[in-house]
Structures are given as C-alpha cells and as structure tokens.
Amino acid sequence: xxxxxxxxxxxxxxxxxxxxxxxxxxxxxxxxxxxxxxxxxxxxxxxxxxxxxxxxxxxxxxxxxxxxxxxxxxxxxxxxxxxxxxxxxxxxxxxxxxxxxxxxxxxxxxxxxxxxxxxxxxxxxxxxxxxxxxxxxxxxxxxxxxxxxxxxxxxxxxxxxxxxxxxxxxxxxxxxxxxxxxxxxxxxxxxxxxxxxxxxxxxxxxxxxxxxxxxxxxxxxxxxxxxxxxxxxxxxxxxx
Amino acid sequence: xxxxxxxxxxxxxxxxxxxxxxxxxxxxxxxxxxxxxxxxxxxxxxxxxxxxxxxxxxxxxxxxxxxxxxxxxxxxxxxxxxxxxxxxxxxxxxxxxxxxxxxxxxxxxxxxxxxxxxxxxxxxxxxxxxxxxxxxxxxxxxxxxxxxxxxxxxxxxxxxxxxxxxxxxxxxxxxxxxxxxxxxxxxxxxxxxxxxxxxxxxxxxxxxxxxxxxxx
Numbered sequence: 001x002x003x004x005x006x007x008x009x010x011x012x013x014x015x016x017x018x019x020x021x022x023x024x025x026x027x028x029x030x031x032x033x034x035x036x037x038x039x040x041x042x043x044x045x046x047x048x049x050x051x052x053x054x055x056x057x058x059x060x061x062x063x064x065x066x067x068x069x070x071x072x073x074x075x076x077x078x079x080x081x082x083x084x085x086x087x088x089x090x091x092x093x094x095x096x097x098x099x100x101x102x103x104x105x106x107x108x109x110x111x112x113x114x115x116x117x118x119x120x121x122x123x124x125x126x127x128x129x130x131x132x133x134x135x136x137x138x139x140x141x142x143x144x145x146x147x148x149x150x151x152x153x154x155x156x157x158x159x160x161x162x163x164x165x166x167x168x169x170x171x172x173x174x175x176x177x178x179x180x181x182x183x184x185x186x187x188x189x190x191x192x193x194x195x196x197x198x199x200x201x202x203x204x205x206x207x208x209x210x211x212x213x214x215x216x217x218x219x220x221x222x223x224x225x226x227x228x229x230x231x232x233x234x235x236x237x238x239x240x
Numbered sequence: 241x242x243x244x245x246x247x248x249x250x251x252x253x254x255x256x257x258x259x260x261x262x263x264x265x266x267x268x269x270x271x272x273x274x275x276x277x278x279x280x281x282x283x284x285x286x287x288x289x290x291x292x293x294x295x296x297x298x299x300x301x302x303x304x305x306x307x308x309x310x311x312x313x314x315x316x317x318x319x320x321x322x323x324x325x326x327x328x329x330x331x332x333x334x335x336x337x338x339x340x341x342x343x344x345x346x347x348x349x350x351x352x353x354x355x356x357x358x359x360x361x362x363x364x365x366x367x368x369x370x371x372x373x374x375x376x377x378x379x380x381x382x383x384x385x386x387x388x389x390x391x392x393x394x395x396x397x398x399x400x401x402x403x404x405x406x407x408x409x410x411x412x413x414x415x416x417x418x419x420x421x422x423x424x425x426x427x428x429x430x431x432x433x434x435x436x437x438x439x440x441x442x443x444x445x446x447x448x449x450x451x452x453x454x455x456x
Contacts, residue, residue, distance in 0.1 A: 056315055075455075080321040088312020094248040103244045107320045107327075133251070142311065 005032045007157050007188035008053060013062035014212070015048050022048045024212030025062070028190075032156075035179065035189035035202050037220070040209035041236045046192035047087070049209065050159050053190065054084045066157050083155035085163055089146035093135040097126050097145050100134060104149050111152075120148040123178070125170065140166040147175060158182060160191040164199045176202060196228050208235040241330020246337060248307055255303050259296045259342045266292050267346070267353050274354075281354055286416035290409060292346050293369070294376065294402075297339050301380035302397050304335050305388035314388070318454060328381060328450035336377045343369055361419040368419065371435040372412035378442035379404050386453050411435040 008030040015023040022045040030036050038046050051057040053064050055075040063070065069077040091100045098117055105112035121127045124144035134142060143166045150158070158179070164172055179189060179202045193199060200206070200220060208216040208231070215235045223231070249255055270288050274281055308314040317327055347369070351358060358365060383400045387393040411434045418428040425432065 054319065056318060076321060079319050082319075084315070084319055086312060086315060088310075088315065090313050090316035091311050092244065092248055092307065092313060093310055094251045094307075095244065099244075099247065104316065104320075107241070107317075107322075109322055 006030070007032050007067050008065075008190055010049070010053065010064045011062055013049070013052060013064055014060045015045070015052060015057065016060045021212055023052075023059070026209070026212070026214055028207060028214055028217070030188045030190055032186045032188055033183050034204050035183055035191065036205045036207050037200050037203035038190060038192045038207050038209060039194070039232060040192075044209040044236070045212060046209055047161055050084070050086070050161055050190065050192055054082065054086075054159050055079055056084075081155060082157040082159060083150040083153055084159045084161075085143075085146050085150055086159075086161045089142040090149065091134045091142055091145055094133060096131045096133055097121060097137075097148075098130045100145060101149060101152060105152050108153060116152065120151050123151060123174065124148045125174070138166075140168060140171065143167060144171055147178075151178065156187055158187060158189045158191075160189070162193055162195075163191055164193070164195065164197070172198070196225060196232070200228070206231075208232060210236050241327055242333035242337065245304075245307070245331065245334030249334075249338060255300055255338060256342070258303075259300055259338075260345065262299060263292055263296050263342065263346045263349065266295065267349055271353050281356075282420070285350075285354065285356065286413045286420060289347070289350060289416060290372070290413050292350075293339075293343050293372070293412075294405065294409065296342050296346065297373070297376045297380060298398050298401060300339055300342065301335055301377065301384045301401070302394065304331055304381060304384045308388065324451040324454050325447045327454070328385075328446055331385070332377055332381045332446070335381055336373060339373050339377060340370070343373060356420075358420075361422065364419045364425055365416065368412055368415045368432070368435070371432070371439060372408055375408040375435065375439045375442055376405060378439060378446050382442075382446045382450060382453065385450065389456065407434055407438045411438065 006029050008028065010026055010028040013023055013026040014021065026049060028036070038049065040046050048057065052059050053066060053071060055071050055078050058072055065071065066078040067081045071078050090104070092103070095103065098121065101117050101120060102112045118127060118130070121130050124147055126141065126144055126148065129137070129141065134145065137145070163175060167175060176199070183189060189202070191203065203220050206216070206218055206220050206223070207214050216231060274284065308317060350356060380401055383397055387397045387400065390396055411431045414431045415428045415435070418425070
C-alpha cells in the first residue's frame with residue numbers, strides 16, 4: 001500500500017512573541033484526504049500555528065511545508081494551493097455579497113462568472129442576500145460568505161479557524177458535507193476548534209496543543225465524547 | 241482593487257466627506273488670513289493651492305488601507321496568489337481618482353473664493369496637478385501600506401511622507417506660479433522634468449518594494 005502524499009508537514013516549529021514562547025517544537029503531518037482537528041486551551045498557539053502554515057507569520061525556528069513547498073521561502077507557491085477561513089471573514093462591509101466574491105475571485109485569478117458566483121452563494125444559502133451589503137449581515141452570514149469565497153477556488157489544503165462558529169444547523173450540515181467532499185477529493189484539512197461537538201466528526205485525527213507542543217496526536221475513530229473530554233483535560237489542565 | 245475602493249468610497253463617502261469639509265475649512269482660513277489684497281494673493285496662491293492639495297492628499301492616503309483592516313481583509317490580500325504590485329497599482333489608481341476629484345473641487349472653490357481667472361493657464365495647470373498628484377499618490381500609497389499595521393500610523397505616516405514629497409512640492413508650486421503669472425511653460429521646463437522624474441522614481445520604487453512592504 002502506498003502512503004498518501006503529505007500535504008502539510010510541520011517539523012520542530014517554534015514561535016516566540018517577545019518573552020512568550022507560544023510554539024516550542026511542534027511536529028505535525030497531514031496527508032492528502034485527511035482532516036486533523038487542532039484542540040487546545042486559549043493561547044495554546046492554535047491560531048499561531050495556522051498562521052505560520054498559511055504563510056502569514058514566520059516561525060522563529062523549525063519548518064512548515066504545504067504540498068512540498070516551504071511556507072517561508074516559497075510562500076507564493078503555498079498560497080496557490082491553500083485556502084484559509086480565519087477569525088476575520090475577509091469581507092468588505094460596504095460591498096454586497098456578490099461584489100465581495102467578484103473581488104476575491106478576480107484577485108485570485110479565478111472565474112467570476114455569474115453562474116459560478118450564484119452557485120457559490122446558493123451553496124451557503126445566501127442567494128437571496130446576494131445584492132445586500134455585508135454591513136447588514138449577521139456574524140453567521142459573514143462566515144457563510146467567507147466559506148463561499150473558499151469554494152470558488154480549488155485549494156488542496158484548507159486551514160480553518162473555528163469554522164463552525166456562528167453557523168446555524170443547516171449551514172453546519174452543509175459545511176460538514178463540503179468538508180467531507182473536500183477530503184474525499186484528496187484535500188488536507190487542518191481545523192482549529194474549541195468545540196467537542198459534531199464538527200469533530202469530520203476529523204480523522206485529533207491533535208492537542210499544550211505547552212507549545214503537540215502533546216497528543218491520536219486517531220479520532222473510537223473516541224466518544226467522554227473519552228475526548230478526559231483526554232483534553234489530561235493534556236491541557238494537567239499540563240501533560 | 242481600484243474598482244472595489246471606489247465602490248466602497250461611493251457608498252460610505254467617508255473619505256470624500258472628510259476631504260471636502262477639510263478643504264472648505266482650509267479655504268475659509270486662507271480667505272480670512274489674506275483678505276482682498278490681490279497682490280498678496282497672487283504671490284501666495286500657488287503655495288496655498290498645493291498646501292491644500294498635499295494636506296487633503298495626506299488625509300486621503302492615510303485612510304487608503306483602513307478599509308483593509310475590517311474583517312482581516314489585509315490577510316486576504318496577503319494570501320491572494322500572484323503579483324502584489326497589482327494591488328499597489330489598484331490602490332494607487334483608487335487614491336489617485338479620489339484625490340483628483342477633490343482637487344478639481346478645491347480648484348473650483350479657489351476660483352470662487354479668491355476670484356481668480358485661470359483662463360489660458362487651465363490646461364497647463366491640469367497637467368501639473370496630474371503630475372504632482374501621481375507623485376504624491378505613488379509614494380503615499382507605499383507609505384500608507386507601510387504604516388497601516390503600525391499603532392502610531394497617524395503620526396508616522398505624514399512624518400515619513402512629507403520630507404519625501406519635497407521635490408514634488410517644489411516642482412508643482414514653481415510651475416503653478418509660472419502658469420498663474422502667464423509665463424510660458426518652457427521657462428519652467430526643468431521643474432516639469434523634475435516632476436516627471438520624481439513620478440517615475442516613486443512609481444518604480446513603489447512597484448519594486450510593495451511586495452516586501454505588504455509582507456512586513
């Protein structure tokens with residue numbers, strides 16, 4: 001059996017902010033078709049790790065690669081294959097939902113034809129709000145618009161920071177379906193979350209960040225909600 | 241990028257309103273200080289005109305990247321694959337268009353307030369305004385990006401920008417003065433050449449360094 005291609009590889013990654021060592025030797029490997037949920041307490045470094053892999057932040061030490069491209073030296077090549085949904089939705093409040101998608105599509109060199117945009121908006125249940133200004137949207141609607149932006153491209157790697165935050169049940173179900181389809185198509189997914197809810201069902205592995213390192217990296221299959229709580233408590237509160 | 245910036249500005253009118261009120265206040269102060277003395281006015285008008293243009297330009301350019309801070313759009317720009325100089329050119333075009341609109345209005349108000357007959361000087365004046373504004377916008381867009389993520393950006397931006405604009409200021413004021421005094425453009429050709437050279441240098445530096453500045 002041939003091992004799946006590693007799409008995200010993080011080796012000995014460290015990041016220091018002033019006197020604070022947020023990451024201190026993180027190792028993580030995510031193969032094509034695999035999803036990893038990144039868990040950890042507030043300030044554990046989940047967002048920092050995502051930002052380094054996304055080329056938005058330079059590591060102090062260590063290396064991160066995406067699809068074989070170094071996140072520091074080959075940032076442009078990395079950006080060509082990944083999509084990010086972070087804390088901010090990357091949307092302009094004074095543009096409509098459709099105009100936002102047109103802008104990001106053109107900037108990314110993607111097709112901005114009416115049909116593709118309508119499809120992306122329909123996917124996230126925003127087609128009725130296509131011509132409404134984002135200023136009038138709720139946080140959940142902005143989140144859905146951010147996800148519609150991601151679906152316009154064809155990324156091989158998805159980095160998601162709390163992707164289910166602010167979504168209603170219907171949008172959650174839609175997102176789960178899209179993420180499963182993304183995995184099935186050979187994409188790699190790294191998702192930072194605080195939640196132990198149904199979104200963890202997408203993950204093939206769980207990685208817990210504590211003390212600046214991945215203190216636990218385990219397959220999710222077979223773990224019930226109580227097992228998860230126990231593992232999380234053991235690796236975060238007890239300091240592992 | 242320019243399309244997006246102008247659309248956002250057309251809807252919010254935040255920068256345009258601020259610039260118009262600022263320019264009006266400036267004109268009132270100038271009018272009050274100078275009074276009806278035509279000779280004094282003729283001597284200081286080019287400087288006043290460009291003082292108004294530069295200050296409103298600093299105000300406009302200082303806000304150019306504010307819109308990118310909402311909802312982390314700045315990160316989105318960084319992550320967009322491709323040549324970042326396209327973002328620079330788009331931002332520059334958007335700022336340039338906004339500044340030229342404000343400058344046209346300020347010029348019209350100057351004519352009204354000070355009863356100046358621009359007449360035959362107008363085509364030459366339009367040329368020097370366009371050249372001067374390109375220079376201000378080219379270097380201003382670069383420094384606005386550089387200071388956009390800095391806490392003291394309101395202080396840092398003009399401190400960085402204004403000294404670099406000295407060649408543009410000297411050239412534009414001298415050419416404007418010659419035009420208002422009905423001197424032939426040939427008499428100030430070297431100042432026009434300085435303006436063109438400054439524009440070329442600022443644009444080239446902007447295109448070559450914007451990528452590095454955006455990445456921080």
